Amino acid sequence: MNSALLSFTDLKTLEADQLSALASLHYATMPTLLSELGLPLLHRYYQLAQHQAGCLGFLATINGEAVGWAFGSKNPGMVTRLLAADRVWLASQLAKVFVNNPKGILLLAGALLMPGDNSIPEGGIELTYIGIGRNWQGKQLGRQVLDHFIHAAREAGYSSIILSVEEDNSSALHLYATAGFKTIRQYKEGSYHRRRMLLQWMP
Ligand SMILES: CC(C)(COP(=O)(O)OP(=O)(O)OC[C@H]1O[C@@H](n2cnc3c(N)ncnc32)[C@H](O)[C@@H]1OP(=O)(O)O)[C@@H](O)C(=O)NCCC(=O)NCCS
Incomplete structure (x- = not known):
């Protein structure tokens, strides 16, 4: 894969159609709790994150096609709280989802009632989401993203990156381990078996 073809656009400067492409990519690529709750909710999440200080994200494109993205925050709960603040809109979205996906709502309730100990080290940032479009996986793009x-995190002055990954996600585990991430904790979250990993550098 010729890395010269790959370009990155900061989340903050994404146009509306690029933001939609990012949300669609997340929806199609990554079975997270947020994607269980539907594309409109995901789209809203990134719309809110776009204007939040302490968020770091970008869309990766090749010849204008959205191929990957990464998003992180020094306070990931902040975007979720903003998402939940518009209760009327949220309730209408959840009601729509409930018809087709009662499990998604139960997972959401579980996450809200029993939040895990996913604190972020002082001066660090969480890499909350990273993904590569299915047709583009296995071409070293994940590593480049x-x-x-x-x-970008180092440039922004962060001293570490922390993330959570599922135990059976072998490509992601390999990617993180070879980038220098160390496992600091293994835990269970609902039916998921997860691993918390940390990459730290000296200032
Ligand atoms: C995880 C993900 C980002 C990796 O991106 P990718 O572009 O497919 O991966 P790359 O081609 O850059 O490969 C990275 C490394 O993983 C290795 N790898 C790829 N697939 C693998 C697999 N199934 N098992 C083990 N290693 C694998 C590659 O060989 C490469 O290692 P190397 O450089 O030492 O050879 C991508 O597969 C993805 O988007 N998955 C779905 C979303 C997701 O799970 N995100 C992470 C959540 S924590």
Whole structure:
């Protein structure tokens, strides 16, 4: 894969259609709790994150096609709280989802009632989401997107990156371990078996 073809656009400067492409990519690529709750909710999440201080994200494109993204925050709960603040809109979205996906609502309730100990080290940032479009996986793009996130985090003055990954996600585990992330904790979250990993550097 010719890395010269790959370009990155900061989340803050994404146009509306690029933001939609990012949300769609997340929806299609990553089975997270947020994607269980539907594309409109995901789209709103990134819309809110776009204007929040302490968020770091970008869209990766090749010849204008959205191929990957990464998003992190020094306070990931903040965006979720903003999402939940518009209760009327949220309730209408959840009601729509409930018809087709009662499990998604139960997972959400579980996450809200029993939040895990996913604190972020002082001066650090969480890499909350990273993904590569299905047709583009296995071409070293994940590594380049991760490298870009690490570089951007260092440039922004963070001293570490922390993330959670599922135990059976072998490609992601390999990617993180070879980028220098160390496992600091293994835990269970609902039906998920997860691993918390940390990459730290000296200032
Ligand atoms: C995880 C993900 C980002 C990796 O991106 P990618 O572009 O497919 O990965 P790359 O081609 O850059 O490969 C990175 C490394 O993983 C290795 N790898 C790829 N697939 C693998 C697999 N199934 N098992 C083990 N290693 C694998 C590659 O060989 C490469 O290692 P190397 O450089 O030492 O050879 C991508 O697969 C993805 O988006 N998955 C779905 C979303 C997701 O799970 N995100 C992470 C959540 S924590």
